[in-house]
Amino acid sequence: MKTSSRRRSADDRGFRLGTGFFAFLVVALVAGIFFELYRTSTLSLQKFGFRFWTGKTWDPVAGEFGAFPFIWGTLYSSILAMLISTPIALGIAIFLSELSPRRLRTPLAFLTELLAAVPSIVYGLWGVFVLVPIVRSLQVATPGWMKKIPLFSGPPLGVGMLSAALVLAVMVIPFTSSVAREVLKAVPSTQREAAYALGATRWEAILAALRFGRTGIIGAVILGFGRAVGETMAVTMVIGNNPQVSASLFAPQYTMAAVIANEFTEAADNLYLSALIEIGLVLFAITVVINAASRFLIWSVTREIKVKPPKPVSTMAFAAPTGGGK
Amino acid sequence: MTETMVSDMQTPTDAKAGSPAPGSGSSPAALPTAGRTLRMESKKLDFFYGAKQALWEISLQIPEKTVTAFIGPSGCGKSTFLRCLNRMNDIIPDTRVEGDVLLDGNDIYGSGTDIVDLRRRVGMVFQKSNPFPKSILDNVAYGLRINGMAPKSEIPERVEKALRRAALWDEVKDRLDTSAMGLSGGQQQRLCIARAVAVEPEVLLMDEPCSALDPIATTKVEELIHELKRDFTIVIVTHNMQQAARVSEFTAFFMLGRLVEHDRTEKLFTNPGQKITEDYITGRFG
Amino acid sequence: MNRTQRRKALSGFVVFLCGAAVVLALIPLFFVFGYVLQKGFSSLNWDFFTKMPKPVGETGGGMANAMLGTAYLILIAGAFAIPVGVIAGVYLSEYGKKWFASLVRFTADVLNGVPSIVIGIFAYGLAVLPVKHFSALAGGLALGFMMIPIITRTTEELLNLVPGTLREGSLALGATRARAAFSVMVPAALPGIMTGILVALARIAGETAPLLFTAFNNRYFSTSLVQPISSLPVQVYTYAVSPYDDWHRQAWAGALVLVGFVFVFSVLARVVTRRLERMHRT
Numbered sequence: 105m106k107t108s109s110r111r112r113s114a115d116d117r118g119f120r121l122g123t124g125f126f127a128f129l130v131v132a133l134v135a136g137i138f139f140e141l142y143r144t145s146t147l148s149l150q151k152f153g154f155r156f157w158t159g160k161t162w163d164p165v166a167g168e169f170g171a172f173p174f175i176w177g178t179l180y181s182s183i184l185a186m187l188i189s190t191p192i193a194l195g196i197a198i199f200l201s202e203l204s205p206r207r208l209r210t211p212l213a214f215l216t217e218l219l220a221a222v223p224s225i226v227y228g229l230w231g232v233f234v235l236v237p238i239v240r241s242l243q244v245a246t247p248g249w250m251k252k253i254p255l256f257s258g259p260p261l262g263v264g265m266l267s268a269a270l271v272l273a274v275m276v277i278p279f280t281s282s283v284a285r286e287v288l289k290a291v292p293s294t295q296r297e298a299a300y301a302l303g304a305t306r307w308e309a310i311l312a313a314l315r316f317g318r319t320g321i322i323g324a325v326i327l328g329f330g331r332a333v334g335e336t337m338a339v340t341m342v343i344g345n346n347p348q349v350s351a352s353l354f355a356p357q358y359t360m361a362a363v364i365a366n367e368f369t370e371a372a373d374n375l376y377l378s379a380l381i382e383i384g385l386v387l388f389a390i391t392v393v394i395n396a397a398s399r400f401l402i403w404s405v406t407r408e409i410k411v412k413p414p415k416p417v418s419t420m421a422f423a424a425p426t427g428g429g430k
Numbered sequence: 431m432t433e434t435m436v437s438d439m440q441t442p443t444d445a446k447a448g449s450p451a452p453g454s455g456s457s458p459a460a461l462p463t464a465g466r467t468l469r470m471e472s473k474k475l476d477f478f479y480g481a482k483q484a485l486w487e488i489s490l491q492i493p494e495k496t497v498t499a500f501i502g503p504s505g506c507g508k509s510t511f512l513r514c515l516n517r518m519n520d521i522i523p524d525t526r527v528e529g530d531v532l533l534d535g536n537d538i539y540g541s542g543t544d545i546v547d548l549r550r551r552v553g554m555v556f557q558k559s560n561p562f563p564k565s566i567l568d569n570v571a572y573g574l575r576i577n578g579m580a581p582k583s584e585i586p587e588r589v590e591k592a593l594r595r596a597a598l599w600d601e602v603k604d605r606l607d608t609s610a611m612g613l614s615g616g617q618q619q620r621l622c623i624a625r626a627v628a629v630e631p632e633v634l635l636m637d638e639p640c641s642a643l644d645p646i647a648t649t650k651v652e653e654l655i656h657e658l659k660r661d662f663t664i665v666i667v668t669h670n671m672q673q674a675a676r677v678s679e680f681t682a683f684f685m686l687g688r689l690v691e692h693d694r695t696e697k698l699f700t701n702p703g704q705k706i707t708e709d710y711i712t713g714r715f716g
Numbered sequence: 717m718n719r720t721q722r723r724k725a726l727s728g729f730v731v732f733l734c735g736a737a738v739v740l741a742l743i744p745l746f747f748v749f750g751y752v753l754q755k756g757f758s759s760l761n762w763d764f765f766t767k768m769p770k771p772v773g774e775t776g777g778g779m780a781n782a783m784l785g786t787a788y789l790i791l792i793a794g795a796f797a798i799p800v801g802v803i804a805g806v807y808l809s810e811y812g813k814k815w816f817a818s819l820v821r822f823t824a825d826v827l828n829g830v831p832s833i834v835i836g837i838f839a840y841g842l843a844v845l846p847v848k849h850f851s852a853l854a855g856g857l858a859l860g861f862m863m864i865p866i867i868t869r870t871t872e873e874l875l876n877l878v879p880g881t882l883r884e885g886s887l888a889l890g891a892t893r894a895r896a897a898f899s900v901m902v903p904a905a906l907p908g909i910m911t912g913i914l915v916a917l918a919r920i921a922g923e924t925a926p927l928l929f930t931a932f933n934n935r936y937f938s939t940s941l942v943q944p945i946s947s948l949p950v951q952v953y954t955y956a957v958s959p960y961d962d963w964h965r966q967a968w969a970g971a972l973v974l975v976g977f978v979f980v981f982s983v984l985a986r987v988v989t990r991r992l993e994r995m996h997r998t
Contacts, residue, residue: 115892115893115894116893118893118894119810119892119893119894119897120807120810120811120893122803122894123803123804123806123807123810123811123897124807124811124816126799126800126803126804126807127803127804127807127808127816127817127820127868128820129800129804129864130800130804130820130823130824130827130864130865130868131819131820131823133823133827133861133864134823134826134827134830136838137830137834137835137838140838140841140842141834141837141838141841143841144837144841144845191737192737192740192741193737193741194737195733195734195736195737195738196734196737196738196741198734199734199735199737199738200738203731203734203735205523206523206524212738214982214986215742215745216741217982217986218745218978218979218982219741219744219745221918221919221922221978221981221982222748222922222975222978223921223922223923223924223949223974223975223978224922224923224924224925225922225924225949225952225953225956225971225974226748226752226922226952226971226974226975227748228953228956229752229952229956229967229968229971230747230748230751230752232956232957233751233755233964234747234751274744274748277741278741281741292560294556294558294560295560295562296521297518297521297554297556297560298556298560298561298562298622298625299562299572300518300521300549301516301518301549301553301554301556301626302549302550302553302572302573302576302577302625302626302629303546303547303548303549303550303573303576303577303629304546304549304576305546305576305723305724305726305727306727306730306731307723307726307727307730307731308576308723308727310730312562315562315563315564316562316563327829330829331829333831334829334830334831334832334833334834335831336831336832336833336924336925337924337925337949337953341953341956341957361831361833361925364833364837365833365925365928368837368840368928368929369928369929369932381837381841384833384834384837387831387833387834388830388831388834391829391830391831391834392826392829392830394829395825395826395828395829395830396822396826399822399825399826544720546720546723546724547720576723577719577720578719
């Protein structure tokens, strides 16, 4: 009847707008972050312009605001962390999704989750008291001739780029591997089967699956990179917090996130604060781009198949439910 | 190869031992495949998913250069058995096989078996076509490359031969470098057939190859099978009895994990030995 | 070695490498866990849980105020993040195919990837700058913003698993959309949604960076929304970077509490997930 259907559609509309408002809040939040950051950093944006990012000296007390060391430090530490962590993370993802005996799978996956859930501060603590001394003794043990190479130069402080990259690697591994694992799960098993049926070895069949999911796996790696870029606490505790640009693994350096964490509460004047917020703005922009790109890549692989926990689907598409397949 | 004729006269009775309706069936002395060279043979094959048994004492003979069809209702074990023939079930964890499967007289489940080689010799085409996300040429050449079967110079020629065999060459010869994913469903399945025959297998296993195809594509594939059987031994699992009647010389009827009847196709469809077979064929269940 | 043997050797080698990768990754896990356990356990005494921090330089005392502070902050965060997240998740599940829903999903994922320190800056601009002092509210806001995307996505995914027939049945009986959604669909997905909330809570409980300049820190116990408040992660950080051994000792104890919290929540989440899978399989 007309009246009830009108009431129905009014109710539908009300529900849609009501819940839609809350969904809109999510979008508003992200937009808000951007605008807010932009607004509070205008002082610095206007005063320094692009020079901000090319200047190599960061000495706010003396009025020098060169933020290049932070870009350098962030990229160096994150890229190095990815170089270390990606092969391991992919190895874990492959092991868990293709190779592991069924009984081991759950406990191992659980342990990986645990690794991912440990707070950054705990990794930082471990980094300061355990990793840094190890790196220090590594430095001390470096032969003199190696110390002459810029990559290995510097006094044995322990804190520095290597320690930061190592801690970051440990933190990123479980993250990258769980996303890669989701991608591999979404690759249809028929791809591997086709390879086996043509006489492929185990590794060759895995390669076929990897090739099918390659865009998603690249997405997983990029996502991990984004995580490394934004990591704050663990990094600031082991990197030395020195705004210098150095090629050495052992030199104390600084990242964007770390300088914000350390100097925000000490920023004495508005310009200083604004400069730090500008760094935050760029950090935000970088992570948004990284995230968007990687999500797109991952989406293109998992498009038809939604694989999210708790997905109650057996990974073995042929497991006979009650005896007798087809 | 020919020794199976006399020494395994026990097998037909055994094959019927587990049947739901133990009947007279064919006399023990006349195996349906008598007089033919056998390519593959299973002897009292049992198959288990973990603790659950799925196949019971399957003893079946596959003569060379013929088409043998496996028919039966859903869940009867025909695909499971097919996958035992190239040990594809090995990739499922917790599965177990008892009994023998012989390829040219050698037990493929024996300890000395090279599985990689076995799977090249016994190829498989799947129900839903599964081309790799590569070019048409790379798909067909895949098996050749990983098995090192042809030097780089010979690959294009071998690919053409395989595509011709799959009746696909004329349709794709101008776009070998384009992605295989751009082909239609029927073309993709013929591509998978080309890919499988490129490695020159001895036996070609086909698991309901037409079930995802339209009637025209299905006809094309059936015509293909007629051609292919001149060079390959083919085993095809199908839900479609008319198809089995059209393409095969021998048919095996499975039910509930057992081999109920195995005979020449014309005989099985016109004068089945078991009542269950007759019921299935005439559509009384299934 | 002929070609096939080489291929098989390569395959075996790669399998070995992957297994080695797993072992390699687990080493730091056990290393960290073990170390935290060893260093922190001895300092976990009654004092730690009940006493307030002593003045600089004096030994003893505890982190009672920090733990309560964390609990308080979680409460503030959850108070607005849970409703927003769940309702947004309901929208995504009910109207998932619209372009706006895709936009929301995308921004939720993006928000998830924003570094927590940037969220801290945002909350700072929102709640600290205008009033010129740190507050528990600002800290709660920052943490809540981080929770929203997690809860939204989990709620959406779980609601999608509930069969649509439940919704239809409810509507056919004359229920409004809202009632169908909130009194039928959401309760059906509740265990999973709760897990999502718990996971989000566990994640923010360990966050330090966004609190550094929002909630800041407080040597005393406070329940005021507009005063700075201490929190476990910030306290651990402050102690860790200090020069005092006794404070280091307490930092380890605090880290142990955090890790224990994470462990319990992970186990809980797994158990609930497993139970859900079993329910859906029948």
